Amino acid sequence: MIWNESLTLHNGVTIPQLGLGTWEIADDKVADVVKAAIQMGYRHIDTAQAYENERGVGEGIAKSGVDRKELFVTTKVEAEIRDYDEALQSVEDSLERLGLDYVDLLLIHSPQPWDDFRSDRHYFEENVKVWQALEKLYKEKKTRAIGISNFEVIDIDYLFDHATIKPMVNQILAHISNTPFDVIKHSQEKGMIVEAYSPIAHGEILHHPEIVKMADKYHVSVPQLCIRYGIELGLVTLPKSENPAHIKSNGDVNFEISAEDLEVLKMMERIENYGQFDKYSVFKHGINQ
Numbered sequence: 001m002i003w004n005e006s007l008t009l010h011n012g013v014t015i016p017q018l019g020l021g022t023w024e025i026a027d028d029k030v031a032d033v034v035k036a037a038i039q040m041g042y043r044h045i046d047t048a049q050a051y052e053n054e055r056g057v058g059e060g061i062a063k064s065g066v067d068r069k070e071l072f073v074t075t076k077v078e079a080e081i082r083d084y085d086e087a088l089q090s091v092e093d094s095l096e097r098l099g100l101d102y103v104d105l106l107l108i109h110s111p112q113p114w115d116d117f118r119s120d121r122h123y124f125e126e127n128v129k130v131w132q133a134l135e136k137l138y139k140e141k142k143t144r145a146i147g148i149s150n151f152e153v154i155d156i157d158y159l160f161d162h163a164t165i166k167p168m169v170n171q172i173l174a175h176i177s178n179t180p181f182d183v184i185k186h187s188q189e190k191g192m193i194v195e196a197y198s199p200i201a202h203g204e205i206l207h208h209p210e211i212v213k214m215a216d217k218y219h220v221s222v223p224q225l226c227i228r229y230g231i232e233l234g235l236v237t238l239p240k241s242e243n244p245a246h247i248k249s250n251g252d253v254n255f256e257i258s259a260e261d262l263e264v265l266k267m268m269e270r271i272e273n274y275g276q277f278d279k280y281s282v283f284k285h286g287i288n289q
């Protein structure tokens with residue numbers, strides 16, 4: 001049984017709390033993965049222009065046999081796009097690749113281009129320009145909700161001061177051993193739903209001894225514990241898998257973590273590095289509190 005609870009965004013749109021991540025699933029493989037996940041009961045798919053798999057994601061959605069209106073599809077405007085017209089055009093291109101008339105959620109992928117990720121150079125004005133494009137697309141019903149990703153407090157505050165329509169979501173790195181509680185709190189106080197990306201730390205915490213021990217205690221897998229952790233914190237959680245058996249078990253998270261154990265997980269020592277995955281800016285630089 002796939003977890004099918006939802007949260008509600010500040011504009012009243014409901015968002016399934018469990019979504020399938022699709023980063024690094026190749027375009028020619030992702031259709032089968034998405035189709036299988038939807039047929040199992042997943043209702044939320046997370047992609048991005050940068051994943052270069054929107055075409056395949058759209059094909060999987062079309063072949064799933066499930067009514068489009070029952071699905072929640074997210075894409076993200078590339079981090080390198082810093083201009084109103086380019087952002088608008090990029091989303092038109094995304095819709096065409098996806099084969100959809102609208103997406104459910106459109107995000108600015110990052111407050112800074114990846115080459116400047118977490119540098120001192122902020123792109124406040126450029127983010128406002130891209131945001132204005134998202135507002136236009138929202139008004140035109142090309143997307144049912146708009147939001148941000150990887151935004152820290154300083155970027156959030158500037159955008160909120162200049163946005164006509166306030167962002168509904170902040171999608172950020174959050175998992176056991178690296179949960180940015182201050183950014184989560186700040187985002188929630190601004191009225192946003194927080195989405196936890198890389199809930200399994202891209203695979204880096206699969207063999208973490210203390211997490212394995214806790215998972216054993218609940219007779220669940222490490223990914224199930226990681227996914228349930230996000231749910232217990234009131235976050236949307238976006239595990240990626242291209243393995244049907246993993247996708248199925250990742251959705252089977254109808255158990256409760258005790259309040260005491262949740263505290264232990266929240267306090268777990270911060271992961272030192274992401275090993276081979278440190279090559280990615282999102283893991284190398286993380287998120288500053």
Ligand SMILES: NC(=O)c1ccc[n+]([C@@H]2O[C@H](COP(=O)([O-])OP(=O)(O)OC[C@H]3O[C@@H](n4cnc5c(N)ncnc54)[C@H](OP(=O)(O)O)[C@@H]3O)[C@@H](O)[C@H]2O)c1
Nearest residue numbers: 021022023197198199200201202203223239240241242246
């Ligand atoms: N906004 C952003 O900047 C941003 C950044 C990173 C990620 N994201 C989103 O968040 C999603 C998830 O993050 P992620 O892709 O970094 O990784 P993740 O979900 O934390 O971990 C994925 C890894 O865990 C493995 N895995 C998953 N379920 C498993 C299971 N039941 N048993 C064993 N191994 C399992 C996967 O391998 P298999 O495929 O073999 O199962 C893969 O190696 C992304 O796909 C993307 O949609 C967004």
